[in-house]
Amino acid sequence: MSNQLDLKKGLDIPVKGAAAQKVAKTVKPGVVAVKPTDFKGFLPRLLVKEGDRVLAGSPVLADKQKPRILVTSPVSGTVKSIVRGDKRKLLAVLVEADATQEYVDFGTKVPADADQVKELLLTTGLWNAVIQRPYGIQADPELKPKAIFVSTFSTAPLAADTEFTLGDRFADFQAGVNALGKLTDGGVHVTVNKAVWSSSPFHKVENAIVHSVGGKHPAGNVGVQISHISPILKGETVWTMPVTLVAALGHVINTGKLDLTRKVAVTGPVVADPAYVVALPGTPVKELADVPADARVIGGDVLSGETLGTDGYLGYFQDQLTLLHEGTEREWFGWAKPFRPKVHSSSWCYFSWLTPGKKYDMDTNLHGGPRAFVETKCFEDVTPMDIFPIYLIKACLAGDIEKMEKFGIYEVLPEDLALCDYVDPSKNDIQAIIQQGIDLMIKEMA
């Protein structure tokens, strides 16, 4: 165990409905959606039309500005329809899946240098899984990053347990890490959950710099890890890749096939029997879980996940689905009651601290109204980074580029400050504010 990182600050949100370590079913979807909206910074140009045949791995969309960046179909089948939204914005390409899957053959040659790795990532569409920091956008193939980071675990509420989902795919993961190592001189940093260090297969990974990271959420967030291991300065770039997709890259290298199948954790207090489902990205929500009428379907976790809706499709990066009740019920004298056993609060103004092991049937109620910031140190307590959250947030609100830079905008994505959303007594949408700041930076720095 060479590098250790122990984070003291943070908060694990005790929401009910963790997935049991079993596979409930394997979904063979009828229709799969390819959603350009999954990829930040990607401007889609259609490469297919309705009725076209595609294989698993065939390009469906290309980026308008960098045409080498492709989005590929996760299944073989026929393009059924093209879904557009307001102003003809391309929302999804629906592909009707074949009964037996056919794959594009990418060959099993191990890529020898950076150019070959890039070529493989670009043709398979996996380039989109390479995220560039700062800003959390699609990586630029012309750049050479300072380092590449892969976090092998998530500390987000009810997140999929990677030991379970990827434990049997270590060979793929290793092949993926080997390939990524060719893209940078700074090495591939792989972070492993300290709590399961010895049982986790990931600590055995070779050709990488392995770190053991311990602590509450957001210790598993790659952004938090980067800020401690190799902080990003102005002008530097770091790339990250989700561990599931590193394994997918390794799978292409090992077998020649693009197979994005993953174990998806179906979680949340509304789910009767939370467990894992084997499915592809783009699978309709309805095929993944039984959704009650008033439930909110979230692709990802309760802090930073995307609202998919009952008719939505699992996103490219998502390996978790969370179902919550909409909290429209109005509780009498909620704030004034001495005890509110059904509501969790990390603040000691309530009594949740008396029952530390308790899991809560959380809903989406805001538990208050929006107010001006009244800061009582709560943001600092859940942000294990060397920044002043409140100053960064205010700089983002003011749109002050210089201050955003100083206060660390290069190091954060909204997900890293997601807990500030949760704990804020003034009920501000901190993640939205940070995203607004990042969008401004992208615009001004371009």
Add this chain to the structure above:
Amino acid sequence: MADEKKPGLFEKGGKLYWLHSTIDAFDTFLRVPGTVTAKGAHVRDGIDLKRVMIMVVIALVPAALFGMYNVGLQTSLTYGLDWNFWHMFWYGLLRMLPLFVVSYLVGLAIEFGSSQIRGEEVNEGYLVTGFLIPLIVPVDVPLWMLALAVAFSVIFVKEVFGGTGMNIWNPALVARAFLFFSYPSSMSGSSVWVSKTWVSALKDVDAVSAATPLAIAHDGGAAALSSQYSFLDMVYGFIPGSTGETSVIAILLGAILLVWTGVASWKIMVSSIAGGLLVGWLGQLGGATDLPCYYQLVMGGFLFGSVFMATDPVTAAQTETGKWIYGFLVGALAVVVRLWNPGYMEGMMLAILFMNTMAPLIDHCVVTTHINRRAKKVKTA
């Protein structure tokens, strides 16, 4: 959103929609709003500002209750009335009640009106301010003066800046400062600290001098003070003074709750006390006073200010290092004013208001230092 409490009348487009801030305020006071998260985290903590503010009010209750008893006690002692405990307490309660009523009525009316104008929800900040103000003024202050002070402070210190969370100075202290400088005869001297208004209606009494320990020590030093009040009297709080400030024990009970719930910063409390002790000690060494430094903590409004006023999260320093500096300077300055100022005997109010003004500067220095240190660290790494 339509339900029996909010008919269409108050909804957008309804005739009385302009009143919606007020209606919302009462509605959400009774029931948690049914609003669900739209962006950002899908689940939220149960904490809201209503809960935070009510914690401060609860923390103030021991000081308020003891203060009421003490109002009766001081009156009974001063005028030689033969009262038992309940007489004293009821007298104090009834005496204080109009102050609370006026403070809340005037303050909340302005607060509601301003929210109405801004079209925002009514903020809970005044729950605390309205409770604090009666506790830090002399009990006999004329109600019209109190109303004027409350109006001035809520309008010019809070609402013009945009309401709770935006203000620079602690509104309760500004209300007191307003009275102090506008009507000094009702706010200072040795005859204002014991309630006599009602007593004089029943019995022919002259204005009796009942100086606070601070005033006695200021004029006569330790010897004069110990001839009237013992150290323990001041710890228990059986002394004249503003209603809320006299009992160290009651204030510490509140402090425990505030620190426990994390609503107020213990760093500010501790550093303020440290600052007061240090300057008190220096003052004793330098001959400015012959009182031991710990007397500074139990006299006047020092502790009340350190616990309840200096720690206001809106007007205090926001960075953790800044809180240490801010608190220390509050305590130190308060005792500096006490010891080296011929005019004012009590320095806490002005010390806190001055440090409220300086808090953003302290934060600026802390943040800049941090940024520079971080840049250096990253460069060498």
